[in-house]
Amino acid sequence: MSSAGPPTSPPRDRADACPGALQTHSAADGELARVRVPGGLLRADQLRVLAAAAIELGNGALELTSRGNVQLRGLRPGAAGELGDRLAAAGLLPSDSHETARNLLGSVLSGRAGGRLDARPWVRAFDAGLCADPSLAALPGRFLATFDDGRGDVAALDGDVGLLALSPGSVALTLAGADSGLRAGPAGAVALALAATRAFLAERAVQGGSAWRLAELADGRARVAARVAGARVGVPAEPRVEVPAGARVEVPAEPQVRPIGAVPQDDGRTALAAVVPLGRLTAAQLTLLADLAAEVQLTPWRGVVVPDLADGSAAALLVEAGLVLDPDSPWTRVTACAGLPGCARSLADVRADATAAVMVGSLPAGGARQHWAGCERRCGRPGGAVVDVVATGSGYRIDAPTA
Ligand code: SF4
Known part of the structure; x- marks a missing residue:
């Protein structure tokens, strides 16, 4: 593990203020x-x-x-x-103290159609383990855990900690959206993910305690993986396997599947x-x-x-x-922030404008995947290559697709 390296974004000077219930x-x-x-x-x-x-x-x-x-x-x-x-x-609302930390994504249709295993029990067990650990109430509201059954959908969504099924018997721990090299069987995978979550908090505390995301820590991925591998925090219930760097898997950069329409389930x-x-x-x-x-x-x-x-x-x-x-509907390619009247920062009613553009067939950028925002913050922007349609006060600026 290298001993130093810059964080990937500036240190935060305030606690996150993610809303909860x-x-x-x-x-x-x-x-x-x-x-x-x-x-x-x-x-x-x-x-x-x-x-x-x-x-x-x-x-x-x-x-x-x-x-x-x-x-x-x-x-x-x-x-x-x-x-x-x-x-x-x-x-x-199983826990008042942990409510904003419970950001858990599971593969869509897991246990029902496709996938290498059923990720739903992981989600339930991780949620229960998270809520049962008082120390994990300190997780930032931006923390995200992903549980991908191998189809490659939610593993691509920038989780801080994640599980990715490589086969019915082997699971990779992902950290900040990349393979950590740590492996477990399906039964021990949740313990591994919880250990990594505690390790994130421990490393965060060492680095000043202000980071919202694992990727913001200096050498975050390597340091958190080392803490888990060294069993300095939490011990998964079964032996772990650590694979060399050359054997690590590529985590998809974009969801590999986004089903729309009728999907046949495995049970008919x-x-x-x-x-x-x-x-x-x-x-x-x-x-x-x-x-x-x-x-x-x-x-x-x-x-x-x-x-x-x-x-x-x-x-x-x-x-x-x-x-x-x-x-093929244009609605599959358009997202928008709250805009007016919900957000005082907004320079336009972006939802009404986006809706009108869909209805009359005048979406900009040839109808490419796009996100409409009422200001430069671009809240709710999806990951991947997206055209930004940003209100300026005198119309909209169309920004070229960026990932
Ligand atoms: S992008 Fe700007 S206008 Fe839209 S919800 Fe966020 S802060 Fe408000």
């Missing part, structure tokens, strides 16, 4: 609450609780985030307490994978989803999967409700 953020349109949904998995009863909360406490809609979480906007002052009670009763049933235009689900759409399936999965590309259906006949209902199942 209890720690709400004051936006121009009221309080904003973010509810963590590990693995994007929501039961029907939880969908109904969220739909009711959106109507009775918020602006009637739910926003999907790029981490498969959800946001309620337009909450009245003081509503956070009641929201917290409702979420806790529905099993959506059907899943419907829909895009949610600009990531906003109405309460009526939430209720429809709850009527159709016992569980749905939110995706990191602001979509929703309705699994375990007898056939694809529910597609018509989803489309009628405003969801998109056509992989």
Whole structure:
């Protein structure tokens, strides 16, 4: 391990202020609450609780985030307490102290269609282990863990710590989106990921305690891997294997699959994978989803999967409700930040403008994958090559695709 090296971004001079369900953020349109949904998995009863909360406490809609979480906007002052009670009763807030740390992505359709193994038990076990460890309440709200069943979707999404199935019997630990060289079997993989999470906090403390992401630490990947390999923090339950640098795997830079439309499941049933235009689900759409399936999965590309259906006949209902199942639809290529009126920084109502451009077929850059933003911050920008459409106060500036 090299002993020194610059961090990949400047040191932070403040703690992150990521909103949570209890720690709400004051936006121009009221309080904003973010509810963590590990693995994007929501039961029907939880969908109904969220739909009711959106109507009775918020602006009637739910926003999907790029981490498969959800946001309620337009909450009245003081509503956070009641929201917290409702979420806790529905099993959506298992720990007040750890709520903002529970950013866990799992492969979409894992255990249902494709993949080398079922990553859902990893998500549940990691979440339980995280919430059970008081020290992990100190994780920054920007921390992200990914659990990829080998299909190469969420491993590409810039996780701080991740598991990537290489085969049904071998799992790689990824750190800051790259192979750490550490391996475990599926049964020991969660212990390895939790050990790496504790090692991140330990290394962060040594380096001043201000980093939000593992990639911000000097030699973060190597130092955290060395801490785990040296068992200075946490000890996975089974022997670890460390592979030489030349044998490490390439982690995909972009998700290898983003299902849209009807997907045959391994058990013969059907899943419907829909895009949610600009990531906003109405309460009526939430209720429809709850009527159709016992569980749905939110995706990191602001979509929703309705699994375990007898056939694809529910597609018509989803489309009628405003969801998109056509992989050629322009909605599959457009994202937007909150913009006006939700964000006081915004120079435009970017969501209305993006919607109008989709409806009349006038998306810029030939309809390429694009993100509309109300200011230079570009909140919610997806990873990978994306055209930026940035409000300037006198129209929009179109920036060339950047990764
Ligand atoms: S990109 Fe700017 S305008 Fe859009 S939500 Fe972020 S801060 Fe607000």
